[in-house]
Amino acid sequence: MTREYDASPDAKRRIDPFMVAVLKSRFEAIVREMSLVVMRASRSAVIKNARDFSCAILTFEHELVTVEDALPIHVMSMDMATRPLTDHFDDIEDGDIFINNCPYTGGTHHADLIMAMPVFIEGTPRFWAVALSHHADTGAPAPSTYLPFAKNIFEEGMHFPCVRLVRKGEVRDDILRIGTMRNRVPDLWLGDVHAQLGACRTGARRIEELCTRYSEQTVLDFIADWFDYGARRAAAAISALPKGTYSYSIKHDPVPGVADDGIPVNVAVHVDPEAGEIIVDARDNIDCVEGGLNLSANTATGSCRIGVFNNLDASIPHNEGAKSRVKVRLRKGCVVGEPSYPVGTSVATTNVNDRLMIAGNAVFSEMGAPYGQAESGSHLPAGVGVISGADPFKGGKTYVNQVFVGYAAGGANHGHDGWLTYCGAANAGLIQLDSVEVDESMYPILIEERGVLQDSQGAGEFEGAPAMYGLFRPIGHDMTIAYAADGTTFPPRGVLGGGDGKASLTRRIDADGSTEDLPAFAEEIIPDGSKLYFTACAGAGYGPPSRRDPQRVADTVNRGWLSQARATQDYGVAFEDGAEPGVLQVDETATDAMRKSASEKARP
């Protein structure tokens, strides 16, 4: 059963306007509380520190009601993960709870365990309370949840393809036993599952209270009005875009043995302003690859929508009504589509998926200014590598953890330079950067340098964010680091005349000063006395550099992000000393002359 959402400005209103605002904030509060339960009660660092989890409320008909503080990739197609539940079960009852982490039954990838609880009001199922957590381990053959070389699901972790974990309030220990038996950290897994159970039950209880307080009919009417509102906002935003079909291509770096030439990703968007609708078409892509880089239908669908919403007003509610204005076309058996069983999808939430989102961000630039975004940096440089070794200050005890010393930078859009602490398209600038002192107190390492790399950004009327770089070394032991630095071969490219951002780089510097550039996808040992130097990707530029406001150029130079030489060469801006020492100001006469002569030269 699917309902239509009325996007017209004079759509029927079922409840008082203030009640829409009221119930909107009540639902948001419920999801926030669910999120707090997950964050508080979970045990693994990836959930607590990196916040790799999301909560949501859907209607029982799988329509997304509310997301709050969620990672977009987790929730933009959450409906795909709950829909198979009602396909597989015809005896869903109050108190049941289901789990699903299988990309072949609507999951994102094997590490994201999606837990869904039906919410019954007066005996009728009305909502789903959903909590998704990225688990630290899923019992895959290798001790990681990102396995680019895992060809099929037999080389991945445990799959729960829509399994009833709780029956009428009773947790089924046999199901939990399956989960804990095949897991390297069963206590962590169990603790994290309990946190999700708590979140779902909290969400369900609060929704019941809401229906008691405001009446079930008012809440259901709100849902209908709320979706209409979302549809109205999205349609209004889309109707302001230029009509047409736009396409964009990008390429993931080569991965030896999986995709030796890299993986191209093509996206086309059809914009229909009259209908207030966008179709994102990702069917024109290669077939699945022999490895874990294939997307799941869930992530492919979500990422296609995320690219669109990244280009619309951020205050549009990301609910089912808004989603209904963005239709997605995928192909079965495609690397960015619906994977063919049993092909591997272990890395379906990052890497190629990031490239799909970046393409979705950038394709809007084909409409010309002011639309779209330049390409942003790709993910998993050595600055976010997993480091491990034997800690000499703790009697050789083993340490192993992911650090967040430095990560990819964002691309520019019209009106704004790129976001510096971006951390890949899937993370959308939401991941915290490590403290140098906290890292140095937890691991036997010294972070000698960590900062912003001058002149690395893509030039443009609006600049990409510059790259972050770092230099760190083990103290008194050999350190191993694993990373997957996409963007080493194919760095971010500018749009509408904007320049490219700098590529990712991984380098070992030995005690004698000799250096070796390391492969992009690798596990490397940094011996005692050597250092690891990395630069993450910089963001790319938007629009021709010649159009950049000279004052912005001066600001970037004064911030230390751009050298005076590059400013003159790329932007045709000349400077003179400002009133303050160390601050330059634009020499307007010289700049005008320089820019004029450059534009004359450019003429045919």
Place this chain on the structure above:
Amino acid sequence: MTYDVCIDIGGTFTDCLVADQNGDISIFKAPTTPGEFEKGFIDVLNVAAEGFGLQPRAFIEQIALIVHGSTVSTNALVEKKTVRVGLLLNDGHQDMLVLREGPRKGAFEWKLDYPEPYVPRNLTQTVVGRIDARGKVITPLDEAGVRAAAHHFKVSGVEALAVGLLWSVVNPSHELRVAEILAEELPGIPVTLSHEINPMPREYKRVIAAAIDASIRPIVQTYIKRLETALTSGGFHGELLLANCIGGMMPLSEMLQKPIYSVMSGPTLAPMAALALSDEPDIIVGDMGGTTFDVSALRGHQLIITPDSMIHDDSLGIPKVDVRSVGAGGGSIASVDIGGLLHVGPQSAGARPGPACYGQGGLAPTVTDANVVLGIVDPDYFLGGKMKLDTDAAIAAVSQIASALGIGVQEAAWSIYTTANHNMVSAIEEITVREGLNPRESFFVCGGGATAIHIAEMVDILGLTSYMIPRFMAGLSAFGGLISDICREDNAVFLTSDAAFNAKGVTATLGFLTQRGTSFFDGAGVAGENRSFEFSFRGRYEFQSFEIEVPFDAPGGQVTADMLPDLVEAFHQMHERIYSIRSDNDTVEFVAWKSRAVGKRDGQDLLNSQRIAQQSGPVVPKGARQVYLGPQDGKQNLAVYDLRGLGESATVSGPCLVENETFTAYLKSDHHGAIDSQGNLQVVVGSDLVKETQE
């Protein structure tokens, strides 16, 4: 007669509470005077003098103590009118304040610029010299480099300096040597060292605190000098204490050393007041003013301290009493978006032009305008009639919303009212749920001039069953100042763990901290029997990246090896309380140690002994007015009671209004109020509860 006075400078009004030596309290208000806050300070003392029928000088000469919540540093920060600061960092880490720990943004927000660092690049210098996590000098300090940086600062005309070197918290030798060199090269320029102002690992928070402290140091110094001069010439020869942001007072000399502790200190006095007003364990304190709604909480009758308060795009760095602000005040502006959804705030009409009904040129519809349209606020009795409100202007403003929503003016006003209430409820849930407080089981203490208009509906949404409208609600923070302790916190880093616990080292660390606290007590003139120390540590499980604060008992600051199990158990329990889990088999690491020196003041408790007269005769309303109570209840004629005419044990039942000169309270139906012995209005929801409390 002698008086104790607390003066709290808010955005719109400067509040003054005066307690005489019998504990009787009076409240006075005067407009805040931005730019020269000391003027409003003296103005309100003059108003108070008039209230007592005294000449200003005669009144001021009788003041024994003034405690003061200043807004001068907060304003400087909010308006970005701080002084030029030079910042010195380690070589290789010049971008510490640029990167922060990754600033927060919304997932789909891209139309924004990355925030500029608190100190611009041209005023940020680096120096070679590095210390590691164990305090070992990896690279010696390049003193010539320090002198070169000093030269740059000199020609750049900096007015204050901040030094933020990595691991200065375990080995301060480099920061201390830098301070010596800077004193030689730049005599007279104040220097803030990160390990002194905020001795915690996690460099961004420590260094941003140093930078913020430096940037307001000359401003706070100037203000305090001007205030002292104005007071002295006014005849004042009592003691002056300043509110700090950790829930206490400091003498001037102390605040001059750590001016960052004055930031956002005024709002922290509200939970202090609630501590004294109620014995309930879990209390929510809401303070609605002109531009913001400030919410704080007490858990187990203790203040909640947060390490995460923000100022613009930066952390404040130091821990402070947790007070959250949302843009929901009387001046918050209502608007309707393109999809037809109503929003209230965070934009505000502020004090100028203010709500449309102020008649100062404001046209935008605000919460106060809605309250006038609804009839809750009496336009002829605002501030006791001192300020007439323009009802027609309020109606005209709210009509904009009515036509955008296609509803009537009263319905639009109700929509604004209830949306504002829900915004505040979200803020309350944010702080209570995050702190593990069940809002439904908490007590609510109202503060600020506008809260009592909105409290009844908020209480119903939250499911609370009791709340208090204090007699001095409009000056709740100032009341908090009158009854608060003198206090100071000191921190030190000392790393140890339960795997290899160094009890001697911990005792030495606490000894160092209590020594500082003792000299603080000496300086503040706190008598020996009034002194106490509270200890806590910041700990974590191995490989956790965030520490939690755990209080513990250590008589005399002595820690021995046999106390370790208690410390570890206290950590497990706190971890379980905050995160719902404990890991008994994991190593517990102790990172930093804190002592809180708490000094009681003579006469501090006198205020609680004051009583008002018993109610005599029937409770009679002073009048009635028409109030629109929403689509269901429509317009009703509500009784209006004058709070000043009500004695102890007088009861009123909603729906009704209760007023005095500084506020209006709206009680919904089934809300039952009773005046307590101190003249506060205690309200319970539901008729059963009334019987229980009366029995």
